[in-house]
Amino acid sequence: MVAFRKDAPKPYTPDSLISLDTNERSLDGLFVEGDVAKAVKAEFPDVAIIQQRHHDRRKRLQKKKAHDRRTSRNLCRREGTREHRRIDHRMHQVANSVLKFAEERKSAVILEDLKGIRPRKSKELNRRLSMWPRRRLHQIIEYKAQWRGIPVVKVDPRNSSRTCPICGRIQDSRMGAEFKCECGWHLDRHINASINLLQTAILKGMAGGLRFNPGAFQHDVMMILYEPAMAARSEPNGTSGIGGVT
């Protein structure tokens, strides 16, 4: 037997860019190729549901087995392993779809650096979801991209959800599903954040010399990179309109 050690290939020079804002239930972002910029989305709504369900189950186990801490601890650990395995499986599917899209279009993938980011404070502490799935998704994307020669760029996400990409104003709060600026610009808050990530990457010279003009953004198109229904089918597919029947 001869063991081969394969080295990761050198990342290609990108022809296009995919910028993704990472959220609890989806990656939301932008695909930029030449003068065209379209919204993209990869949805994983079930991950938050799995997290919540396992959280509730662990709580119940702890209560029921309060008199037997060792059994309780073991059962909880088993619950945790099962939860992680299921989320991990979904995140691999999401990563595969995003990277297939990137590879076919020779895109660089731009992500926020999640280091140091904590979930937002919530009054309902019980419902606070951990950052683990999102960090894990990034880990999988980065690892797989490296072996396929797909460039991945990580940028500081500071103020990305509060900044207007047109006039540069930074807002006080980031409330609401839509980002609205005094200058007239308005866009889905997550997609807006991905534009800011993209512009940070371009400003830092990390986007392979590619540029982006916010005026090129096509407000009426949404490309679905992944949704759970795709797990049944094998291949991710094309484009669907916003508000279309899916």
Ligand SMILES: [Zn+2]
């Ligand atoms: Zn503005």
